[in-house]
Every structure is written in C-alpha cells, then in structure tokens.
Amino acid sequence: MKENKVFLKGILGGLQVYIGPDAGLESIMKELGQKLDSSKSFFKDTEVNLVFTGRELNESERNELVGFISQKIHVGNVEFNIPIEKEEAKMDAATYSTDEGMTKFYKGTVRNGQRIDYQGNIIVMGDVNPGAEIVAGGNIIVLGNLRGMAHAGVSGDKRAIVIALCLQPTQLRIGNVITRSPEDETEKPHYPEIAYLKGNNLFIEPYLPGKIKY
C-alpha cells in the first residue's frame, strides 16, 4: 500500500475512504475527485454515507473535504477518523454482500443504450438486449434473455454470480475477469445457466437448483 494513496471501497449505503498516512489534503482531493467523477452515475440520485479511515484528519481538513465531495455527490452521514480495525469489523457486517444486502428490481426490458448500475444485487424481470449494460456490486439475476453486457461484483467481489433464464451475453464480467461469448454462434440454450468464478476462470453451467457449489 502506497503511503500517500487514497482508496475507496463500497460499503452498505456508501463509501469507505482510506487515507494513507502521508497523503496531503491536496492529493486527497485530487484522487477522490478523479475516483468520484469516474463513478458518478453510480451515485446518481442516492445519498452516499462516508466513512473516513486511515490517517487522522483535523477539523479544517474535514470541512474542506466534505465541501469538496458535496459538489460531486449527494453526501449523507459522514464519520471521520474511524480506526482501521474497528472499521474492518464494521465492514464485514455491513458490506453489500453477495449473500445478503440491498437488491434492485428492474421490471421490463433493458434496451440498447440503457444501463443499470447498483451497488447491491440486481434482478431484471425482463430481457437485457444487446447494447444494454447491467453493473452490480453483487449478483445479477435475469429472468429473461441476457444478451447485453453484465458485470457482477464490480468492486472486485469474486463470489458474485450471474444467472439468466437464457444466458447469451455479448460480454460477461465477474470481479475483474472479463469473458466474451464465442464468435461462432452456437445454438442458444433453452435452460437457465449460471456463471461464476473459480480462481480467475469464469465458468458457465446449467443452473440446477439445490446443486449450488459456488
């Protein structure tokens, strides 16, 4: 871990910001700014709680930071100077997890050019068409045809899975593993399938209820 770095991590209802022991206010704002800008759509319309951990921040630094962040996202509750160990424990209980946590239900077809972003799990009750994107912090379940792009476990959660009644995505990503569908168009399967990671390999299998080993 670089001493002057800033790390962001998604937690339930918000973000954990780790600040390296030597990070100055200016570099913190610069890093944070870039990171928040690149995931703006992710936080659109939602209140984001912030938990700062790592290096202690004095009062003027805190005020400046909150002011700066408020320009970028809608800031909710803010906690400062949370000790790392305590934070770690808190994280485990509260992280968006692939076993439980918040889930977004989308009812209808997700069409070309549309994107659904959510920090928790996403369930689509409809088709995901080519050119559409589903990006979830947790699992993705499509009760229909998945023909677009799906990215489960976007913040790096390798336990995330993707299930679709008909799984034929243009591209599938779990954590930071990316696969694309084979070029030679094979006959589409008429049964639900599940995609999961084992190590750094993405596997696709028929989804058999009760035989889950992922």
Next chain:
Amino acid sequence: MGEVYVVTSGKGGVGKTTTTANIGAALAMEGNSVVLLDADIGLRNLDVVLGLENRIVYDLIDVVEGACRLKQALVKDKRFDGLFLLPAAQTRDKDAVSPKQMQDLCNELKEQFDYILIDCPAGIEQGFKNAVAGADKAIVVTIPEVSAVRDADRIIGLLASNDLHYPELVINRLRIDMVKRGDMMNIEDTMDILGIDLLGVVPDDENIVISTNRGEPVIATRNSLAGKAFINIAKRIQGFDVPTMDLDEDSSIVDKLKRLFGIGKK
C-alpha cells in the same frame, strides 16, 4: 380530437418516409382527414415521395415562427382527398424549432385532423426529440437486419423515456425467399428482441421504387403486395382486426401443388 403518431426508426433508410406516406394515403383513402408532418428538417423528402415538391410555399418553421398561418402552409395532396402535407424547411437548421413548439403545433393540428403522422429524422439527436415531443403514439419501422433492429431497440428505450410506452412495430422490406434460405432474420427473431406489438409486415417490393420515383404512394399501384400491406396497417390503426397476409403468395400455389403431388417438403 385527432391522434398524433410519430414514425421513427433510429437508423436511416429503412422506410420511415415510405411508411408515413403510404399509411397516410391509405387512411385518407378510407375517408379520414390526415396530415403528414415532415420533421426531417434540412433533409426533407416526404414532399418528393408524394410528388408535391413544386407546390410548397411555406413550411413548418414558417408556421412556428408565425411567418404564415398554419392553413397557408398545408399542401393538399393531388390524389387523395383529405390528405395534407406540412413540409419541413429545407434550408434551415434543426434547432430552428423546439420540442415545445412542436407540441403546440401538434395540438393545433389535432383539432382539425383525424390523424397526424410525423416523419421522424434518423438519429437520436435534436431532430428526434422534436419529432416525438407532440406525439401520442409511436410506430417503429425496422428492416430485418441486425443493425437496424439494434437501433430500433435503442429507439424504443428512448421513446419510453419520452412517455411513449407502447410503440408498435412495422417490419419493412422482408424477403420471404431470403428468410426461407436462412439468409435473413425472420419475423420471430425480430419480435423476440424487440418485444413490442407488431403492426404489420411489408415485403420488399420493387413497386415501391417505381412509385416513389413517380412521386406517388405505392398503395395507388394495383396488385402491389407492399401497397396491400400498408392498407392493412392503416386498417389496424383504425382499430380493425385484419389478419396478416400471406407474403408467400407466389410460391404457396406451387407448394400447394407440390404437396398435392407429394413432392414438396412436409
């Protein structure tokens, strides 16, 4: 009160203008008052397809800017009673009209006509936004090709975000021979992706090219399959339940004979 339909597709060249002209003419033929509104500012050609180019004095922009009264800008069709064209401006920019102005214009037209059909420009930019602004319903035109269907899907999504939730689909330029050989997407493949109601299927028909060059709608051509398809679509728009026609007319007779003699498939 009339109803405003926008005819749109995303991709250019799939048959929006042809569809607008022919559905409009067919609706007029059945006794409705119809106005066709060309929203393709700068690239108008609805007037050419209808053979009315030389009768244009004022255009849509003149109307919204108050340079003339609505009535002065309406061009009466030479063949179909009750059919009018409100032409696009050819030498102006798309930004010369706003969505709000289009809405107002549509509301005014609704009071005078049974059907208002808007010929939408290709693309998803300002021209599209203007064209959909005043619409009550949408007709999405596509051809059975992957890229056109993709664009149609994009458009259906954008229509929904403009509160046009249940668009209906016209599949244009279908070629039964190619579908049979497996060289063209069939109706099912297309419907499977788009998942909206089917308003009609129009075969690829050289009569369209011939009639378009003559500046008349193909529904005026006798025995044209495409013409029949457009007339059927117009009937469905009026609420009649018209069964889909057999696009396979020529070969079906041969097939029937073959079957009779037990030499065909099935």
